[in-house]
Each structure stands twice: as structure tokens, then as C-alpha cells.
Amino acid sequence: MDQAKLARVARKIKDNESHYGLEYTPVFMVPIAFFVNNSVTVDNLSTQQVLDIFAGKITNWQEVGGKNKIIQVIRREEEDSALINLRNLFPGFKDLVISEKARQVETTPTMIAQIHKVEDTISWGPLDVGLANNLKALKINNIDPASEAYPYFGEVALVYKAKNLTGNAKKFVDFATSAAAHDAIAKAGGISLK
Numbered sequence: 001m002d003q004a005k006l007a008r009v010a011r012k013i014k015d016n017e018s019h020y021g022l023e024y025t026p027v028f029m030v031p032i033a034f035f036v037n038n039s040v041t042v043d044n045l046s047t048q049q050v051l052d053i054f055a056g057k058i059t060n061w062q063e064v065g066g067k068n069k070i071i072q073v074i075r076r077e078e079e080d081s082a083l084i085n086l087r088n089l090f091p092g093f094k095d096l097v098i099s100e101k102a103r104q105v106e107t108t109p110t111m112i113a114q115i116h117k118v119e120d121t122i123s124w125g126p127l128d129v130g131l132a133n134n135l136k137a138l139k140i141n142n143i144d145p146a147s148e149a150y151p152y153f154g155e156v157a158l159v160y161k162a163k164n165l166t167g168n169a170k171k172f173v174d175f176a177t178s179a180a181a182h183d184a185i186a187k188a189g190g191i192s193l194k
Contacts, residue, residue, distance in 0.1 A: 005169040006160045010081035010126065013159065022159045027176045028190035029153045031127040032082045032089075033137040033145035039119040042066040044139040051092045053122060056099030061120060073102040074114050074123040082125050085154040126154065128189035148191060156190065 013024050034050060036042070042064055045053070052058040053071055062068040075098050076083050086093045105111045108125060112133045115121050122138075127145050130137055137145050144150065158173055165173060175181055182192040 005164045005166075006158055006172065009157050009159050010154055011084065012155075012157075021161055023162050023165070024157050024159055025173060025177060026155050026157045026193055027181075028156050028185045028192050030156050030190045031145040031150045032085050032124055032152045032154055033127040033130055034122060034124050034140065035115050035130050035135040035137055037072075037115050037119050037121045038136055039069070040066060040122070040136070042138065043136075044142055046141055047091055050090070050140065051096055054098050054102065055096055056101055069120045072118050072121040073099060074111055074118075074121055075102040075104050076108075076111060076124075077104060077106060081154055086124060086152060089152050126156075126189075128156075131189040146189060153191065 009024075010030075013020075013022055034045065040061060042061060045064060049058060049064050053064075054073060054075070056073075058064060059071055060068060061071055078084075087096075088094070103114070105114060108129055111123050111125060112129070112135065115123055115135055116133075125135075127137060139145070140150070140152070145152075158176065160169065160173070177193075179192075185192045
């Protein structure tokens with residue numbers, strides 16, 4: 001243990017992890033966006049269209065104003081922090097049964113690679129990760145995920161043991177939680193906690 005002084009997380013510390021003695025410091029909010037392959041001509045979906053695509057009720061991009069191409073749905077596992085946030089915040093996602101035809105991938109890098117590689121794909125994930133990997137993010141109900149009006153987001157935090165928060169690790173936490181970091185957080189696709 002104690003090999004890493006500091007870690008970035010996208011979920012709160014679970015009860016069964018409390019014995020590790022970790023401190024949890026929220027740093028910023030990150031929108032949970034819906035990403036598509038560059039072949040997709042659609043740039044906006046309604047809440048209902050998103051639900052219908054992931055449920056397998058809408059299966060062709062033409063049904064939502066795009067080309068006559070089969071929608072390739074990529075999903076993450078139920079424990080994925082972005083999916084947990086969608087289940088909690090996106091109307092109708094809580095009880096949504098995702099289509100059995102959706103391809104499940106286990107890691108964010110695999111999801112990113114699949115979106116880049118497979119035409120007509122759609123998936124979800126943190127906006128900052130998508131922007132860093134040149135993914136195309138969709139507007140939902142005409143609201144851009146980079147807008148502060150976008151309602152679907154997750155909290156990003158730093159975790160550490162108080163006894164290990166020294167030197168550069170402490171300087172980083174102090175900077176990341178200060179107003180001085182707001183511009184960098186916004187450029188990376190996050191929303192600072194004010």
C-alpha cells in the first residue's frame with residue numbers, strides 16, 4: 001500500500017473502502033457526453049432519442065436525421081462511473097435496459113478506440129477524456145456538453161492519505177482546488193467547483 005501519493009477518481013469512496021483511510025477532495029465537475037464516430041452526421045439528439053438508441057428502439061441514424069446507416073452502440077459495464085452518473089441524472093436512464101446488441105467494452109481507452117475505428121458508433125463518457133482524444137460530442141436537446149447549462153455530469157476528485165499529502169502532491173492539490181486552476185479545468189472540458 002501507499003505506493004501512490006495521489007489518485008484521480010470519478011466516484012466517492014465506498015463504505016467497504018473506508019478502512020484505507022483515504023481523504024476525498026472534489027476538484028471539478030465533468031460533463032458526461034455522448035460521443036460518435038466522425039462518420040455520423042447527426043450533431044444533436046433529444047433525450048428520448050438517446051434513450052431509444054441505447055434501448056435498441058432506434059437502430060438507424062436516418063431515424064434521427066442522419067445517413068441511412070445502422071447505429072453501432074458501444075456501452076460500458078454497469079460499474080462505469082459515467083454510466084452511474086447517467087443512471088442518476090439523465091431522465092429515463094435509471095431504469096433503461098440497454099440493448100443486448102450493444103457491444104460492451106471494459107475500459108475507457110477501448111471505448112475511445114472503438115469510436116475512432118468503427119463507423120456509425122455511439123457511446124458515452126467524460127467530456128474531458130473525449131476532448132483529449134478528439135472525439136465528436138453530441139448536443140443533447142440543443143445543449144452543448146461544454147456549456148454550463150448541460151445537466152449531465154460527474155464529480156472528479158483526488159484521493160490520498162493525509163499523512164502522504166506532502167511536497168509536490170500537496171502543492172498540486174492546493175493548486176487544483178484554487179481559483180488559479182479554473183482556466184485549465186475549463187480548457188480540458190471540466191467545470192470548476194466554485
